[in-house]
Amino acid sequence: MHSKYSVTLSDGKRFEVASGETILEAAKKRGIHLEYSCNDGRCGVCMTKLVSGKTYELLKKNFLSKKDKQENKILTCCSGLESDILIDAEDLFYLSDIVTKVLPCKIDSINRLSKDVISVVLRLPPGSDFDYLAGQYISLFGPSGEKRSYSIASYNLKDKGKIELYIKLYEKGLFSEFFSNVAKVNDLMRLEGPLGTFFLRDHDVDNLIFLATGTGIAPIKGILESMKKNNLTKKFSQILVYYGTRYKEDIFFNYKDFVPSGVEFKLILSKLGKDIKYVQDAVLADFKSLENTCIYACGSSNMIQSAHDKFLEYNLDSKLFFSDSFLES
Numbered sequence: 001m002h003s004k005y006s007v008t009l010s011d012g013k014r015f016e017v018a019s020g021e022t023i024l025e026a027a028k029k030r031g032i033h034l035e036y037s038c039n040d041g042r043c044g045v046c047m048t049k050l051v052s053g054k055t056y057e058l059l060k061k062n063f064l065s066k067k068d069k070q071e072n073k074i075l076t077c078c079s080g081l082e083s084d085i086l087i088d089a090e091d092l093f094y095l096s097d098i099v100t101k102v103l104p105c106k107i108d109s110i111n112r113l114s115k116d117v118i119s120v121v122l123r124l125p126p127g128s129d130f131d132y133l134a135g136q137y138i139s140l141f142g143p144s145g146e147k148r149s150y151s152i153a154s155y156n157l158k159d160k161g162k163i164e165l166y167i168k169l170y171e172k173g174l175f176s177e178f179f180s181n182v183a184k185v186n187d188l189m190r191l192e193g194p195l196g197t198f199f200l201r202d203h204d205v206d207n208l209i210f211l212a213t214g215t216g217i218a219p220i221k222g223i224l225e226s227m228k229k230n231n232l233t234k235k236f237s238q239i240l241v242y243y244g245t246r247y248k249e250d251i252f253f254n255y256k257d258f259v260p261s262g263v264e265f266k267l268i269l270s271k272l273g274k275d276i277k278y279v280q281d282a283v284l285a286d287f288k289s290l291e292n293t294c295i296y297a298c299g300s301s302n303m304i305q306s307a308h309d310k311f312l313e314y315n316l317d318s319k320l321f322f323s324d325s326f327l328e329s
Helices: 023-029 066-070 174-182 214-229 279-286 301-312
Strands: 004-009 014-018 047-052 055-057 073-075 079-081 085-087 101-112 117-123 137-141 147-151 162-168 188-195 207-213 238-245 263-269 293-300 321-326
Touching: 004 023, 014 023, 023 079, 117 174, 137 162, 147 162, 147 214, 162 174, 162 214, 207 214, 207 279, 207 301, 214 238, 214 293, 214 321, 238 279, 263 279, 279 301, 293 301, 301 321
Parallel strands: 004 085, 207 238, 207 293, 238 263, 293 321
Antiparallel strands: 004 014, 047 073, 047 085, 055 079, 101 117, 101 188, 117 162, 137 147, 137 188
16 A cells, blocks of 8 residues: 555645545644544534545544445545545635644633533633634543533633633533532643634625534534624624524523624424424524525534435535534543
C-alpha cells in the first residue's frame, strides 16, 4: 500500500493522507477544516460524496445507510485512502482563526433548571483568548480524566470570559453524579475547545429554521444570541425555532430570554396525544416546500436522521442541512 495518497476538495484545495490516517485526521493536521462532530462515525455530520477514487473503512462504527453507500457517500472520520480521491466537500474558512486549546477553568455557578437539567457556568483564565463560533462545543475533563462533550449555551457571556453549559442529569451518570454531589463553585476543571462545525453559515436563503429537542436548545440559544448581537435577523424573510419535548414540565428555559423579536418560537409536546408529535413533522405542516431554506437541527440522533430524510423529500438542498447529534457516552 502507498504511504500517502491525496484528497482534493470541490473548492480545489488538496492535502495528503498518510497510511492508517483518516481523511478527517489528516485534514485537521494540515489546517483544513471539514464538517465533523463526533469523530467516531455515529453522528453522520462528516458524511460527504466520494466523486472519484477509492477509500476503505478504518473505523467500523458506521452511520451510513444502504442508500448512502449506493450514492457513494463516505464518512471522513472513518475512512482511509486506497487511491487519490476527489470529494464533494469544501474547506470551512469560517474556522481559519479558531484555535482549539486545552485550558484550565473554574466553576462559576451551578444551578438546577429542572428535575434533570442543570446550568454550569465556567470561568476561563484572564487572557486565555478563548474564541469560538456560536454553536460550537467543548469537551470537559472529569475528575478522573474522562471527557464529555457539551455545547456552549451562551454567546452573551463571551465578553465576560465565561461559558454556560446545559447538562442533562442521568442516573448513575459519571458527570451527573459529579455535578450533583461533588462539584462546588470555584472548583478547578479543564476543558478542550472549541470543537465542532455547528455554527451559522453565510447562506443567501429566505427561510432559516432551527430544530431542537432536550438540551439540544443549547447551541441554538448561542446562535440566536449571536444573531441578535450582530443584527443578522433582518437577513431572512422568516426565522422559526421548533422545540420538542414530552411535557410542558420538561422545559427548563424561557425562550423569551434569547429568541430575538421577529423570530417565531414553536413548542411541540410529544405526549399530548395530538396529531403532530415531533418537531420535524411540525415543520412539514407549516411548509409545502423547503426550497430556499436553511436548517439547523440539534438533539437526538433519531430526530436528526428523520428530519434529514423527510426534508429532502420536500426539496431541501442537502447542503443546507446542518446538524449536531447528542449521542450517549
